[in-house]
Amino acid sequence: MGRPTLFHVELKRRGWNNWEEFSVHYVDGGRTLAKQTGQRRLATARVGRTSFERWAKPDYSGRPRAEATQILEHLFGCSIDELFSPALTAAELRQPPTEAAAVIDDLWPSTSRLIVPATGAAGMWELTGRDSLAGTAAAVQVMTAIHDGDSDDVLVVDPAGDLKHFLRPAARRGFLMGVEEHADSHGLYILDAGSARRAQAVASSRGTPIAIPRAYLLDDLTYGILWSLTQLDDGLLADDRALDAESHNLDMYLALPRSAPNRQLLELTAAGASWWGSAFCAQYIGRELQDASDIPLFWTREQRGAEAAPWLFFRHKIDYLRNTGRFADGGQTTSRVFCVPEAAIGRTERYERVLLLLAIALMERHGIRVRLVTEPAYAAMDGVAFVPGRKAVVANWVRTGEPLWAASTISGRADLRSYNTAFGDAGQLDILTAPDPKGRLQELARFLDIDWAWVTTRCRAVAEHGISHFVRTRSRLLTSEGADDALSFLGTFAPNI
Known part of the structure; x- marks a missing residue:
């Protein structure tokens, strides 16, 4: 005898292998479906003893018909063809979790670990932090997937x-x-549990499996987004009450010339500390530049993907970039300088370099001309908004140590000359020399050792579906709008196939 049908196996597993017990669940399932679909006949559907005993045979090869198909697919969560096909063996049931764990361990061994039982039950996906990210974990259900030829x-x-x-x-x-x-x-293909729940409701009503877009293949692009967003999101949710309470003191901090709370006193997570420092600096710079008529120049301290990810997901960062557009004058726009020494790139994995590329692409998308210097001497340069000849608005929140930020406004001539020299050197040392955003981003991808055709093609594919379905934001302080915008922008440069 061959393997028994999945229906036969499930009856035993659930303890429904007698007609009386099964009938109770069958009737309940019909009534539930009737409410969901509006098909009243399902509310009165019954199953006869003879039909049940025929279906329950280990080698039954037929297919129930009419409303029986709908009710059985609703009860067991799979198609009628799967239900009356040979059940998978224990070894086959173990294969998806085992292979998923092996793939993740091979691709991202230092930042990711998948722990899943061989029984098919849900497992745990551990994500290790780096720099301003402190790590988190999520539940994960690993299943077999097959390509839909249609x-x-x-x-x-x-x-x-x-x-x-x-x-x-x-x-x-x-x-x-x-x-x-x-x-x-x-x-490996990823779908957020919330999206999967909605997809399952649609699939159950149609009697079809859950579909995951192939664009949601887990690779360095999607992993980098998932890795950074989940850590930021979980950290901000943990800090929500503390951040809300501290926000009432923002005006007081803005009024002080040199003051910042110690992150240890506020007991914030790494994500919460990053958000609070970034939010303060954005408001501080906005206040100091509100009357500026000249176009300011910006220097930023981010060097790695974990540091750059807030540009993609912090809601106030998106507003900040939009507001920068007001400095455009006669076709001229402001510029933003990054200092990323080659040694810093050598210490990061590709998914983090992809995050840095996305953040810079988002700035170019907003009309900001990005410059990149690699001289280590400038690696510790202040984050600053510089109005030549007038003032330098220092606002650091990246790698500031214990204080959440370092902010001050400088107008002394000697200091202004130093900043003027730094920005002048940046113009000379800039390795992004192309005259247009596409060319500069291509040069950046080469520097980051990211294949241009691959990354732009993948960005276009993911942008068509958006990122919220494979990893969603839950904190009110985050948005996926910036990441989606960066993906769409880079996707426009993908080669036509």
């Missing part, structure tokens, strides 16, 4: 009905991970 999706196979329990609304963050087997490798 669309650009992969379909998640749920032979044991594990998803119904996993996708219940919960306070913790969760991901559905589909594992697709290739000839010599495995592809």
Whole structure:
């Protein structure tokens, strides 16, 4: 005898392997479906003993019809064809979690670890922090995925009905991970649990599996976004009450010439400290430049992806970039200088370099001319908004140590000459020399050792679906708008295939 059907296996697993017990669930399922679909006949559907005993045979090869198909697919969470096909073996059920863990361990060993049981139950995805990110963890359900030949999706196979329990609304963050087997490798596809829950409701009503866009393949682009956003989001949620309480003191801090609270006193997470320092600096610079008529020049301290990620996700950062556009004058726009020594790039993995590329692309998207210097001598340069001949507004929140920020306004002639020299050197040392954003971003990708055709093609694919479906923001202080904007902008430069 061959392997028993999945229906036969599930009846035993759930303790429904007698007609009386099964009928109770069958009737309840019909009534629930009737309310969901408006098909009243489902509310009175019943199953006869003879039909049940025929379906329950281990080698039954037929297919129930009419409303029975709808009710069975609703009860078991998979298609009627899967339900009456041979069930997967224990070894096959273990394969997706095992392969997913191996892929993640191979690609991101220093920042990611997937712990999943062999039983098909949900596991834990641990994300290790770096720089301004302190790490977090999320629940994950790993399932087999197959390519949908009729669309650009992969379909998640749920032979044991594990998803119904996993996708219940919960306070913790969760991901559905589909594992697709290739000839010599495995592809991982990601869907946020909230998106998967909505997709499951649609799939159940249609009697189809859950579909995940192939654009949500887990690679250095999507992993970098997920890795940084989840850590920022979870940290800000943990700090929500403290940040809300401290926000009432913002005017007091802005009025002081040189003052910043110690992050230890506020007991903030790394994400909360980054947000609070960044938010203060943005308001401080905005206040100091509100009457400026000349176009200011900006110097920024971010060198790594973890430091640059806030530009993509902090809501106030997006507003700050938009406001910078007011300095455009007669076709001239402001510029922003980054100092990224080659040694700093050598210490980062590609997914972090992709985050830096996205952040700089977002600035170019907003009309800001980005310059990049690599001289280590400028690596510790202040973050500053410089109005030549008038003042330098120093506002650091990256790598400031214990204080959340370092802010002051300088107008002494000697100091202004020093800043003028630094920005003059930046113009000479700038390695992004192309006259247009596309050319500068291509030069940046080469410096970061990122394949231009790959990254722009992937950006275009992900932008078509948006990032909120594979990893969503939950904190009120975050938005995916900046990242989506950067993806769309880089995607316009993708080669036509």
